[in-house]
Amino acid sequence: MSLFLPAEWHEQAFVQMTWPHQHTDWAPVLDDAIECFCNIAREIAQREPLLIVAQYPEEARAQLEKRGVRNGNISLVACETNDTWARDHAFITCIDSDEEKIVLKDFQFNGWGMKFAADKDNLINQNLTSNIMQRYGEASCRYDNRLNFVFEGGSVESDGNGTLMVTSSCLLSRNRNNTMSQQDIELYLKKEFNADRVFWLEHSWLAGDDTDGHIDTVARFCSEDSIAYVKCYEPADEHYEELTLMEQELKALRTKDGQPYKLFPLPLPDPCCDDEGQRLPATHANFLIINHAVLVPTYGQHEKDSEALEQLKKAFPRHEIVGVDCRVLIIQHGSLHCSTMQFPAWRTIL
Numbered sequence: 001m002s003l004f005l006p007a008e009w010h011e012q013a014f015v016q017m018t019w020p021h022q023h024t025d026w027a028p029v030l031d032d033a034i035e036c037f038c039n040i041a042r043e044i045a046q047r048e049p050l051l052i053v054a055q056y057p058e059e060a061r062a063q064l065e066k067r068g069v070r071n072g073n074i075s076l077v078a079c080e081t082n083d084t085w086a087r088d089h090a091f092i093t094c095i096d097s098d099e100e101k102i103v104l105k106d107f108q109f110n111g112w113g114m115k116f117a118a119d120k121d122n123l124i125n126q127n128l129t130s131n132i133m134q135r136y137g138e139a140s141c142r143y144d145n146r147l148n149f150v151f152e153g154g155s156v157e158s159d160g161n162g163t164l165m166v167t168s169s170c171l172l173s174r175n176r177n178n179t180m181s182q183q184d185i186e187l188y189l190k191k192e193f194n195a196d197r198v199f200w201l202e203h204s205w206l207a208g209d210d211t212d213g214h215i216d217t218v219a220r221f222c223s224e225d226s227i228a229y230v231k232c233y234e235p236a237d238e239h240y241e242e243l244t245l246m247e248q249e250l251k252a253l254r255t256k257d258g259q260p261y262k263l264f265p266l267p268l269p270d271p272c273c274d275d276e277g278q279r280l281p282a283t284h285a286n287f288l289i290i291n292h293a294v295l296v297p298t299y300g301q302h303e304k305d306s307e308a309l310e311q312l313k314k315a316f317p318r319h320e321i322v323g324v325d326c327r328v329l330i331i332q333h334g335s336l337h338c339s340t341m342q343f344p345a346w347r348t349i350l
Contacts, residue, residue, distance in 0.1 A: 002097055002099070002194065003095070003097075003193070004160065004162065005094050005158040005160070006160050008158075008289040009160075009223070012290060012343060013344060014049035014051055015044050015290060015342050015343070016051045016052075017044075017050065017339060018090075018121075019053065019084065020084050021054070021056055023055070024082070024084065033332075036325065036328050037084075037339065038063065040324055040340065042068075042071070047290055049073045051076075051128075051135075052074060052077070053079045053124055055079065055080055056078075057077070080120045080123075082119065083116065083118075083332075084339055086341040087152070087337060087338045087340060088112070088154050089118070089122060090125065091104040091105060092107060092151070095344055100140065104132060104133075104141065104143050104144060107150065108146075109152060110150050110175070113212060115175075115210055146192070149177060149188065150177050154214035154216045155211070159224045160224070163198075163221075163224075165201065165219060166200055167204045167213045167214070170211060170213045170214055171200075182200070186198045202245075204246050205243070206218065206281040206283060207238060207279040208281040209333060214338075217283045217285055218230050219250060220285050220287070225259065226264065226315055227261045227262075228265075228285060228311065228315050229250055229266065230243055230265075230268050232244065238279075247263075247265075264311045264314060265311065266311055267284070269283070269301055269305075270301055280331065282297075282330050283297070286326075286336050287336060290342065292318075292319060292320060294312055294319045296323050297323075297325075298323040299327050
């Protein structure tokens with residue numbers, strides 16, 4: 001395989017975050033949001049370089065330093081932003097082993113189907129291109145304009161070996177690529193990522209999710225033959241039927257060797273609600289794999305958090321499993337993975 005979309009456990013060159021500020025929807029809880037972002041930044045920068053996109057970089061630097069995050073692994077770039085969800089507006093980065101190039105694929109971000117303003121976020125990649133190409137070396141990097149296709153990093157999972165996993169609810173939503181059929185989109189993804197299989201989950205849902213059901217909130221590849229997923233154990237919970245159907249879909253999937261996947265169930269957190277009583281999309285599946293560690297969102301629920309961490313220790317026996325309190329992030333309907341985007345290195349899989 002020449003060009004491919006690396007799995008998240010592939011060795012990473014750096015991670016990108018996009019920083020909260022007073023002119024975003026974070027304003028009512030800005031201090032708490034910054035505290036959480038600093039905690040995530042601290043864990044990443046201890047293990048690999050971190051690139052922070054910030055509308056006010058000096059403010060962001062001061063906020064990091066105030067909380068004791070003074071790591072030389074962190075660099076900041078000034079850029080106007082609408083929001084903070086780097087997973088969905090950042091490059092989706094491939095490797096072309098034949099050409100020996102990193103390929104920066106810039107898809108269109110339209111605010112999750114035109115639900116929110118995204119004009120500034122959709123320009124971040126173009127503003128960052130020269131910076132990122134310098135990091136890799138310009139001769140080793142190629143910018144790939146794909147702005148005619150709406151696509152978000154949270155909507156796709158890759159095993160690094162030609163298998164992608166997506167949800168029908170997201171990729172077939174009305175305000176993304178509505179002139180394309182499911183077959184059209186599958187053929188497009190296979191071409192763009194040199195994939196030979198696309199798993200479409202027909203069942204997946206979290207109350208409060210405004211992405212139309214990103215795959216990274218419900219099911220994640222942990223290796224070429226294993227998947228972690230959200231499981232609802234309570235028949236009375238509104239998620240029980242849909243997540244049970246999703247579990248059955250996952251059990252029916254097969255690896256390229258024809259074997260069932262090893263499945264690691266992550267307990268659905270107890271209901272987390274906003275001030276108006278609306279349920280928020282808390283999920284432990286929104287973890288970030290980085291070099292030698294997995295950062296896992298927690299929600300102040302000792303039993304559920306501990307069970308999820310234990311399951312992920314089984315799924316990633318060679319990684320350190322680190323919990324990060326992300327209760328504030330779900331107020332804006334995202335979590336840890338949503339707030340980050342990894343960029344692969346030229347090295348072998350960990």
